[in-house]
Amino acid sequence: MVVRNGRTGGDQTPGVRLRRGWYRMTGDSLTSQAAREELYDIIRGDGSFETKAQAALDIGVRFLSADSGYLARVDAETEYWEILVSTEPFDGEAPTGQEIDFELSYCRRTVDSDEQITLHDAPNQGWADDPAFQAQGLHCYHGTTLIVDGEPYGTVCFVAEDPRGEFSDCESLFAEMIARLLERELERQQHETELTRQANLTTVLNRVLRHNLRNKLSIARGHIQLMADSATESGEIALQSVDTIIELCQKARDLDQIISLETDPEPTDITALVRAVAERVISQHPNTSIEIDQVDSVTVSVLPSFERALLELIENAAKHGGPPSTITVCITEVSDGVEIRVSDDGPGLAPQEAKVLETGSETPLTHGSGLGLWISHWIVTGHGGSIDATVTDAGTTMTISLPQQTESTTDSHQPTLKRAHDQYQAAFEEASDAMVIVDTEGRIIEANPAVADVYGVESQQLLGRPIAEFLPEEFDYEGAWSRFQTKDSEHDTVTIVGGDGVDRRIEYTGTTNIVPGHHLIVGRDISKRTDRGSR
Incomplete structure (x- = not known):
């Protein structure tokens, strides 16, 4: 995708259009059977989603005799449009990650339609005044909506600068086949990502609960030892119970290591x-x-x-x-x-x-x-x-x-x-304490429902936001964050500026790298306790 003067008849107006002709495969047409076989081999093979999508689009370009093909992420509500995968190189790289004005794309019409959009000669099919044709000057466009987990995700499109004959039913069916197969790949990729996230959360909670339990029990054991030294039967019983729980913590750690061990018999x-x-x-x-x-x-x-x-x-x-x-x-x-x-x-x-x-x-x-x-x-x-x-x-x-x-x-x-x-x-x-997991950039990637009582907003509204956003302006966040990442854990108090406009004094415990790159912060509102202490 390149930004330059678009061609609409003899006029030269600023716009965006696809570069022409890079993948025109003259004399290399595919039969529908050969195209399907190639497509299924690609989808069944190994490789990332991007690699498979690129190869699938290449086949589509050849089968539809198009200039270029691309997969775009489209959100009609926010008018967002971005190419994720494309067949068209530009300056040695595919023009992915580029955005244009949503209203200047043919895709805006595709995601609003229940059917495929097929243009073989746009100006002669009543599209001469359409902003997409005015901006890009593309006579041919074949677009299919991608549906992922029941919601519109984007489009699979094939384009050409010059007009051609009408797209056949076979061509449209093949373009839809590409879209449906890529939908399944996207869903599989998203589900794998979610499984990884859940597995990381399980590891996080396992380590945190075990770490905090052991620390608290070690403190309790010191006090109970004093009772046992006084030769009281209850003290000795309590000491034995604590030792048993500490041993269980160690067993849990061992189990964690056994689960993560990967080797061959x-x-x-x-x-x-x-x-x-x-x-x-x-x-x-x-x-x-x-x-x-x-x-x-x-x-x-x-x-x-x-x-x-x-x-x-x-x-x-x-x-x-x-x-x-x-x-x-x-x-x-x-x-x-x-x-x-x-x-x-x-x-x-x-x-x-x-x-x-x-x-x-x-x-x-x-x-x-x-x-x-x-x-x-x-x-x-x-x-x-x-x-x-x-x-x-x-x-x-x-x-x-x-x-x-x-x-x-x-x-x-x-x-x-x-x-x-x-x-x-x-x-x-279900924890009563506010628990958030932040990444190495200090952005919140997981939050439990109890955060609403500390941060003043619901958990879903916290995701993706930097934790620094909820700290006072005078707080030295950069220094505190740098020191925090060099420690295993930290316990302190801090003021949280809530999203509801309420300042709260919280007591927090932070644990770094519970899984690599993920840090846990557990907070509890102690404002009332602080107020009582100041009176």
Whole structure:
């Protein structure tokens, strides 16, 4: 797209038109069958949306004998028009990202029409006085509206400077086929972007909740230690409870690392692996006795994380067996893999824990608190295996059934990922504190409903706005922002100038890079508390 004098008959008036003739493929016409085959090969292939769109438009230019083709983003309400992908090079680059006056584009008519706009000789079809023809001087235009997620998104257009015969039904059908296929690609791209955003939000909330919980518990532990030192029974019980929760925080961190680990299964001697894990457990629990009943050697392809699953199960048996605890690990080679049975002589696994371990799901009446067992379940099911718990008066037996070959770990993780996302999304949405996530430029990219009580505007109205917009003029934002990005976290108070005209004193906690390039700021209005303190 170039800005220069448009050609409308003999007049020379300022305007915008497409450069002529770059992709005219004389003698290189395509049959409809060949064009469709090329188009489907492109859409089914690899590559970015822009790459596929460029190639699809190239085919359309050849099939319709056009000069150029382009995909434009159009918003009729705001009169916005911009080329996103084009076949036309200019100064070595495609003329994408360029905007013109909406009223000077043929696309304004396309998005308002329920049908395709097909002009083979614009001035002789009653368009001589149309602003688009006056500005661009294009006799031929073929435009199809793009619909993405049920709403008009833009247009797919093919243009030529010179007149031609009428577009055939076959040509119009092919142009529509290009538009429909690009619609699906756009929707897929947008859905993938949304999934990535949701996954990032899950990671953000996981890390923030774990980080804040651990920090608060560390403070509480210091005070409870004073109670325990006074030899009170309640203090000792409280101290043990806090230590248990801190251990769960560490387990959550470990689970996060296991989930994000990407590697391939490797052939592993399961017998040798069990022995190594048993030695680790005995070193930590010297009063534990572990007997291994095994075949000489059995090799199965597993991920490195499988060692962690074994450790969690054997260590759990050591903690809850006895005292002193006696553990038996039996390794049996079966036709399609291996079975590993871990038996202890403890009081037995709680029924609700066994249920969660077997099903990998929770209900309000069946809740699993043993995060180590969750880790084991995640890893083993990720290998295509299963864990069964058998509880008797003599103790508990955990049976791992593992296939000979691990094929995929992705699909089995999806239910857990969705559950994790739903839980953390709910925590974000329902939190009473105002929570915003900002990017490296300080712009708000996510906000929960509670922000209305702090920033004076609804969450959707915050998106894309710089957080500096809500700070007083005298506040040294540049300096504060620079210092904030060098820290892991920050706790302070600041005045927020609300969008509703109300100034509020807030107490906030900021955590940097909860995922790369995303920072979380959690705020609470303390204006009333401050007012009371000043009286």
